[in-house]
Amino acid sequence: MPFCQLEYGKIYYDEYGAGTPIMMIHPPAMGRKVFHYQQPLGEKFHLILPDLGGHGDSETDKTVFSVTDYVKEVHALLDHLKIQKVVLCGYSSGGNIVQEFALTYPDRTLAVVLCGGFPEVYSYILKYEHIVGMYMVKEHPHLLAKGISTAHTSDKEIRDMIYHHMIKTNRTTWFHCYHDSLRFSCLDRLPELKVPLYLFYGARDFTNKHIRLYKKYVPKVKTIIIKKVAHQLITKKSNEFNKAVARIVNELVN
Numbered sequence: 001m002p003f004c005q006l007e008y009g010k011i012y013y014d015e016y017g018a019g020t021p022i023m024m025i026h027p028p029a030m031g032r033k034v035f036h037y038q039q040p041l042g043e044k045f046h047l048i049l050p051d052l053g054g055h056g057d058s059e060t061d062k063t064v065f066s067v068t069d070y071v072k073e074v075h076a077l078l079d080h081l082k083i084q085k086v087v088l089c090g091y092s093s094g095g096n097i098v099q100e101f102a103l104t105y106p107d108r109t110l111a112v113v114l115c116g117g118f119p120e121v122y123s124y125i126l127k128y129e130h131i132v133g134m135y136m137v138k139e140h141p142h143l144l145a146k147g148i149s150t151a152h153t154s155d156k157e158i159r160d161m162i163y164h165h166m167i168k169t170n171r172t173t174w175f176h177c178y179h180d181s182l183r184f185s186c187l188d189r190l191p192e193l194k195v196p197l198y199l200f201y202g203a204r205d206f207t208n209k210h211i212r213l214y215k216k217y218v219p220k221v222k223t224i225i226i227k228k229v230a231h232q233l234i235t236k237k238s239n240e241f242n243k244a245v246a247r248i249v250n251e252l253v254n
Contacts, residue, residue, distance in 0.1 A: 001057060004050075004073075004080040009060030011073055013050035016042025020110070020249050021083045023048040023074065027092035028133070028177035029145065031056030033165040034091065036158055037238035044246055048086075050077055052097075054173025056165050063172040066180055070097045071104055078108060087249055089113040091234055093181040099193075103186060106194040111252055113245060115200040116231045118210045119217075120185035125206055130182040137175045142167060152235040190217035197221045198248055200241060202229035 003010040014032055022045050024035045032049035033056070041047050051058040052070050062069075074097065078086060087110045090098030095117030102109040121127050136144035149163040197218050201208035203225050214221045224244050229237045 003058075004077045006053070006060070006073065006076060008062040009053065009058065011050055011053055011058040011060070011077065012056065013048055013077065015049075015081075016047040017045055019045045020253050021046040021048060021081075021086040022245070022249065023050070023077075023086050023088055025050070025070075025074070025088065025090045025094040025097050026052065026055070027094045028181070029055065029137075029166045029169040029174045030091075030148070030162065031165045031169065033162050034152065035234065036161065037235050038242060038245075041242055041245060045249060046083075048077070048081065048083075050074075054170040054177075056168050063170050064176045065173060067096050067100050067184055071101045074101050075105060075108065084108065085110045087111045087113060087252070089115065089245065090117055091115045092117070092231065093177070093184075096181055096184045096186075099186050099190075100184075102195050103189055103192060109195045111196040111198065111248070112193070113198045113200065113248065115234055115241070116202070116205055116207050117199065118207055119187045119190055119213055121182050122210060122213060123206065127182065130178050133178045134175055134182075137171060137178065141171060141174070152232045158235075187213065187217065190214070193218055196252065199223045200233065200244070201225055202231055202233045202237070203227045204230040205233075207231065 001012045003012045026034050031051045035049050053060040053065050088098040095114040098112055102112045145163050145166040149159045153159050226233050226237045226240050234241055
């Protein structure tokens, strides 16, 4: 497994294909394995799937990370791979890191793709999910990992792979990722976004109510709604998601 050396350890990543770089950023605990169904994108593009610090196979002395810390990791990995500009895709609260990176380093960002993303925890349901997540990490982390992995796929082999990858996550890291996400907001800075923004939501996903916020602050935002799925569209509707991402990247390049 390739890795990127940092001051406090090393982060591992999977790398596929060549062409326009696409880096996908995972939400708390899930690590790079949640993007298993996105691997076919590596047949057309340069796909990079990292385990952020404290997650999966990455080995770090540090256990508490902020969104800013993870932005620095993404930047370090791009430098390590000698990539100047990248399409950044963030799944769920992994989108917090992607948004912060694009606002901080617009010159290194080709576009932002958010899948079930949000500029801040705006709804009570999303707030409750974060609070329950923090409780479960402390009291029942294995049960939480089982529930999340089961919600993403009915394929037992892939489900078990995601589950076993999740429980590698440092518990302190996992807890603080939820805690940091709960308090994250880039809403007032969204008008400063200088790169194209694409939003993916499942038609049954309650987080799609954040579309109104994005449209208010980023009028040119483009939204893609995928039918018959909730939040887990990258696994449950992977073909549709992958085709749409490929189309976006090709349009950006051409």
